[in-house]
Amino acid sequence: MTVSGMHPSLTAPLSAAADTASQPRPASWSPSSWRSYPAKQQPEWPDAQLLRRVSDTLSMQPPLVLPDEIADLRQALAQVAAGEGFLLQAGDCAERFSSCTEEGVRSKLSMILQVALLLTYGSGLPVVKVGRIAGQFGKPRSRPTEVVGGVELPAFRGDIVNDPEFTAEARRPDADRLLRAYYHSLAALNVLRALTRGGCADLGQAHAWNQEFVRRSPAGRRYENAADDITWALRFMSACGVDTRLQAELHRIQLYTSHEALLLPYEQALIRYDESRGAWFDTSAHMLWVGERTRQLDGAHVELLSGIDNPIGVKVGPSTTPDQLRALCERLDPERTAGRLTLISRLGAGRADKVLAPLMRAVRNAGHTPVWACDPMHGNTFISKSGYKTRRLADIVTEIAEFFSVHNEEGTHPGGIHLELTGDDVTECLGGDLEEILDDHLGTRYETACDPRLNTAQSIELGFLVAEFLRESRPG
Numbered sequence: 001m002t003v004s005g006m007h008p009s010l011t012a013p014l015s016a017a018a019d020t021a022s023q024p025r026p027a028s029w030s031p032s033s034w035r036s037y038p039a040k041q042q043p044e045w046p047d048a049q050l051l052r053r054v055s056d057t058l059s060m061q062p063p064l065v066l067p068d069e070i071a072d073l074r075q076a077l078a079q080v081a082a083g084e085g086f087l088l089q090a091g092d093c094a095e096r097f098s099s100c101t102e103e104g105v106r107s108k109l110s111m112i113l114q115v116a117l118l119l120t121y122g123s124g125l126p127v128v129k130v131g132r133i134a135g136q137f138g139k140p141r142s143r144p145t146e147v148v149g150g151v152e153l154p155a156f157r158g159d160i161v162n163d164p165e166f167t168a169e170a171r172r173p174d175a176d177r178l179l180r181a182y183y184h185s186l187a188a189l190n191v192l193r194a195l196t197r198g199g200c201a202d203l204g205q206a207h208a209w210n211q212e213f214v215r216r217s218p219a220g221r222r223y224e225n226a227a228d229d230i231t232w233a234l235r236f237m238s239a240c241g242v243d244t245r246l247q248a249e250l251h252r253i254q255l256y257t258s259h260e261a262l263l264l265p266y267e268q269a270l271i272r273y274d275e276s277r278g279a280w281f282d283t284s285a286h287m288l289w290v291g292e293r294t295r296q297l298d299g300a301h302v303e304l305l306s307g308i309d310n311p312i313g314v315k316v317g318p319s320t321t322p323d324q325l326r327a328l329c330e331r332l333d334p335e336r337t338a339g340r341l342t343l344i345s346r347l348g349a350g351r352a353d354k355v356l357a358p359l360m361r362a363v364r365n366a367g368h369t370p371v372w373a374c375d376p377m378h379g380n381t382f383i384s385k386s387g388y389k390t391r392r393l394a395d396i397v398t399e400i401a402e403f404f405s406v407h408n409e410e411g412t413h414p415g416g417i418h419l420e421l422t423g424d425d426v427t428e429c430l431g432g433d434l435e436e437i438l439d440d441h442l443g444t445r446y447e448t449a450c451d452p453r454l455n456t457a458q459s460i461e462l463g464f465l466v467a468e469f470l471r472e473s474r475p476g
């Protein structure tokens with residue numbers, strides 16, 4: 001099998017068998033056809049020549065991920081859609097170039113594995129782990145500019161575009177950052193690939209960290225039974241001769257990468273053609289999603305995603321109508337292939353009852369079988385009294401509970417959750433049992449580059465709660 005991009009002379013030989021049908025594309029689609037459609041949320045690049053040069057350089061780089069891996073994720077998501085798995089998509093709101101270090105990647109990976117272990121326990125199903133990692137450098141913004149003390153500058157759009165420092169120089173979009181984003185993704189992936197084959201993927205270790213939470217948390221007794229169950233399950237496996245510390249297969253977990261497909265010149269430059277599959281893949285990540293602000297049916301982002309074979313996530317906000325969603329599914333998944341679409345509802349607590357069920361029915365009646373995942377973060381953001389952009393853990397839990405309850409009523413599979421979290425002890429979201437974060441605490445370690453993330457203790461607490469929801473919703 002060979003993969004080729006904009007420069008066929010530089011194709012890289014790769015190995016694999018063609019085992020999935022490729023995404024049907026209209027004859028008019030090409031990696032650059034999005035250029036004929038309106039594109040929202042693109043920075044005004046001041047140097048068009050530099051952007052062209054950088055795009056050309058990027059299109060000659062090796063793929064970050066391979067078509068075989070992407071096809072594996074599609075298959076895993078098809079299993080989730082069939083109710084035979086659960087999706088955990090989680091990571092930073094906005095990755096920073098500076099966090100693509102061994103320590104930075106290790107702490108995010110550990111956090112994801114800890115939560116995944118709890119979800120595996122709760123669901124009794126394989127958990128498909130997808131990080132917002134190794135490429136989540138671009139952010140859509142509510143306003144193109146920011147005003148501080150009467151000075152107006154371009155908004156920070158993520159390290160792939162500009163720098164958060166509030167100076168004209170730092171906020172100037174710099175196309176060279178697209179290239180830096182590629183190399184930082186490469187570095188993060190390199191660490192990830194090494195760690196998922198080493199000690200960091202040890203089940204026993206992930207459980208030890210969760211037990212520590214139960215021991216220290218005031219309401220830890222609530223989770224003691226779950227923690228004891230997991231301890232027994234690990235001992236049982238060990239007694240059966242499966243050594244969870246030493247056995248190689250258990251150390252080798254698969255963590256897939258994902259980010260919002262936001263900066264179209266970057267995504268275009270990493271699209272490659274896989275001749276043996278007869279399909280185009282965006283090799284910047286295994287899974288790409290289209291955001292709430294860029295999912296217009298006739299917009300450039302949907303056009304680009306419609307022609308590639310990666311699994312695609314679609315954010316579904318509270319204003320989405322059943323007709324809009326049906327049309328989007330038709331455009332992105334005309335063949336109705338399980339594993340192609342993950343619909344990520346981000347409605348805000350209190351809205352699922354009215355909004356989610358009609359959307360689910362519309363999509364189902366049109367013959368699509370997407371994974372339905374719940375992003376309880378983006379519909380629950382507000383500015384606190386002290387002036388910080390924040391979210392309440394209680395609202396996050398409520399939205400997930402509502403998501404499970406609608407699926408239980410509809411008899412469908414609550415397929416996954418999508419979280420913004422970090423392995424650091426930041427103070428960005430309110431609430432939490434171990435160390436309750438109050439409004440006055442937000443300033444202590446408010447480190448996010450954009451939106452507030454769950455800290456370590458809040459993430460584990462949420463993991464235990466979702467494990468409970470899963471246990472209750474699973475027959476038997």
Ligand SMILES: O=C[C@H](O)[C@H](O)COP(=O)(O)O
Nearest residue numbers: 093139140141142143450451
């Ligand atoms: O992550 C989502 C968006 O990029 C983010 O919420 C936008 O934030 P803003 O409303 O501060 O621009």
Ligand SMILES: C=C(OP(=O)(O)O)C(=O)O
Nearest residue numbers: 140291292293315346378
């Ligand atoms: C911007 C994001 O979400 P949404 O498009 O749902 O606002 C995000 O997940 O980073």
